[in-house]
Amino acid sequence: MLRVNAFERHVAARLLDFFSSKTPWQRSLWCSGTVLTLKETLQASQAVSAGVLSHAALQNLASQASILAGKDRGVADPNVKRLLQNSLRTEAKGGLEYEGFSCRVIAQVIGDLEPEYLPQWAQAVSKPEDLPSAERAARAVASHLLDVGFSSDFLHRWWTYRIRYEPGSRALCEILLEAHAMIARPPADYEILVAFEHAPVPDPSRLPTNWLANRDVSNWLKKNGFDVSGVRQRGGLRFTVKSRDPFAAAESVAERVDRIIARVNLGSYSTLVPINRMWIAGEKEATPLRLRRRRVEVHALHRENRLFVDSEFGIVDAAVELVAPLDSESPGAAVAGGWAAIEALLAGPGDRERVAAADRMASLVACSFPRAELTALSYKLEEQGGVIADRLQACGSNKERSAVVAELVTAGTPPTFEHDSDTAALSRMAALLSRPAQTLRDVEAHLSDCLRRLYRHRNMVLHWGRTDALGLRACLRAAAPVVGAGLDRIAHASFVEGCHPLELAARARIGLDTTAATGRSPLDLLD
Numbered sequence: 001m002l003r004v005n006a007f008e009r010h011v012a013a014r015l016l017d018f019f020s021s022k023t024p025w026q027r028s029l030w031c032s033g034t035v036l037t038l039k040e041t042l043q044a045s046q047a048v049s050a051g052v053l054s055h056a057a058l059q060n061l062a063s064q065a066s067i068l069a070g071k072d073r074g075v076a077d078p079n080v081k082r083l084l085q086n087s088l089r090t091e092a093k094g095g096l097e098y099e100g101f102s103c104r105v106i107a108q109v110i111g112d113l114e115p116e117y118l119p120q121w122a123q124a125v126s127k128p129e130d131l132p133s134a135e136r137a138a139r140a141v142a143s144h145l146l147d148v149g150f151s152s153d154f155l156h157r158w159w160t161y162r163i164r165y166e167p168g169s170r171a172l173c174e175i176l177l178e179a180h181a182m183i184a185r186p187p188a189d190y191e192i193l194v195a196f197e198h199a200p201v202p203d204p205s206r207l208p209t210n211w212l213a214n215r216d217v218s219n220w221l222k223k224n225g226f227d228v229s230g231v232r233q234r235g236g237l238r239f240t241v242k243s244r245d246p247f248a249a250a251e252s253v254a255e256r257v258d259r260i261i262a263r264v265n266l267g268s269y270s271t272l273v274p275i276n277r278m279w280i281a282g283e284k285e286a287t288p289l290r291l292r293r294r295r296v297e298v299h300a301l302h303r304e305n306r307l308f309v310d311s312e313f314g315i316v317d318a319a320v321e322l323v324a325p326l327d328s329e330s331p332g333a334a335v336a337g338g339w340a341a342i343e344a345l346l347a348g349p350g351d352r353e354r355v356a357a358a359d360r361m362a363s364l365v366a367c368s369f370p371r372a373e374l375t376a377l378s379y380k381l382e383e384q385g386g387v388i389a390d391r392l393q394a395c396g397s398n399k400e401r402s403a404v405v406a407e408l409v410t411a412g413t414p415p416t417f418e419h420d421s422d423t424a425a426l427s428r429m430a431a432l433l434s435r436p437a438q439t440l441r442d443v444e445a446h447l448s449d450c451l452r453r454l455y456r457h458r459n460m461v462l463h464w465g466r467t468d469a470l471g472l473r474a475c476l477r478a479a480a481p482v483v484g485a486g487l488d489r490i491a492h493a494s495f496v497e498g499c500h501p502l503e504l505a506a507r508a509r510i511g512l513d514t515t516a517a518t519g520r521s522p523l524d525l526l527d
Helices: 006-019 034-049 055-071 078-093 101-124 134-147 152-165 172-184 214-223 246-267 315-328 331-346 356-383 387-393 398-410 420-434 436-464 472-497 501-518
Strands: 188-198 236-243 273-280
Touching: 006 134, 006 152, 006 172, 006 420, 034 055, 034 101, 034 134, 034 436, 055 078, 055 436, 078 101, 101 134, 101 172, 134 152, 134 172, 134 420, 134 472, 152 172, 152 246, 188 214, 188 246, 214 236, 236 246, 246 273, 315 331, 315 472, 331 356, 331 436, 331 472, 331 501, 356 387, 356 398, 356 420, 356 436, 356 472, 356 501, 387 398, 398 420, 420 436, 436 472, 436 501, 472 501
Parallel strands: none
Antiparallel strands: 188 236, 188 273
């Protein structure tokens, strides 16, 4: 079990937030780690040489990587940090050429940095006199573990056990060193079976080596201890994949099955329909073929009773249709549909760069952040009962509820919460309410980086065919909840006020740029 102190509890709570499938968008992880961002910079340099990305896109990414490295305690040696940042800055002069000197320096730094990244963080969190920000520590550790190939579900279980249930007591630095040892182990082999409800019978003379006939599927399931009652199948495919954990292996197989389905559906007169579960040798239960959604949530459709409306079709309806693949489809379709929705809503006349739509989406999501978090806290506070709960029950809107919580914080009487995740959220809100303009600029910058990354990967997929781009899956994980939050605000404004998306983005821009001068409440930025 993790030792109890405020810093380590905060880090632990945020790690579980970042790995949970139930975390709302405002508490999710919007970024990738430093190491992956550096690798993406090298790939972006290659994309520039191929004419896929612009120098401006590479310069933006190199700047982002430089900022990340500068603040990252995992890059501990100041000389290495300086060398890395100087190499990244050469892009401003057009010097970050693919396979050029600066790229080769960065590649070698990555090779030295990656094996020692978590041990450096373990040292950083073990020095009480010089602790990093708990938020920054949690983001760095979580993103690194996800970036090296572990699945969110596995990491949530792994950390939950060590934080809450493991016998004895350990410091955070000790658990980080155990996580480092886990990374150092080579990926394991996983044998996974996918069976089909309907499948064209392969040519007997050219059967895939991993094809199993009906009887073979049944025998494999029995051999591996699975119950075959109720399994109606017409053959299957057995995959062997190397992966960090069973859930990551299942995600990899699900993508491979999607590719095979596309081939069969386009290359034959039949269809391939998988059973919506897979079986992993060594596991006790079957695993869903689609492990989890990416959490694109547009609840305005339900709140405003638009789920079954079919008489109108406007720009918001088109965006909902376009964004649907981002929630659960294959990476290529997801990144294409997700960006298409953003561009359809927020690209406007006179835009010199289509990526401006990403910045506009980031602005309006940043404006939504304070009210979303304070509203969530208000419901947790109401569950605790008491006088404040009575006040909250009397509120007529989420804006009023969030204002009640904000008043408690600014008055110096912040509430207490049972769960550390809520306590960490309250800490973030206290910082925002005390320095709204500065904090919102920081939030907006993170969101802008996240959504520009979506645009960059969209270009690499559509114009370069790189459905295997290094950061594509990490990009989708981070961007999907953010896109959902932005689309939810746009849909609400459209349905309730008839407000055009660009008008809402203009409100957001004005709100963010005038908060410091006007003293405007961060709860009113989109009103």
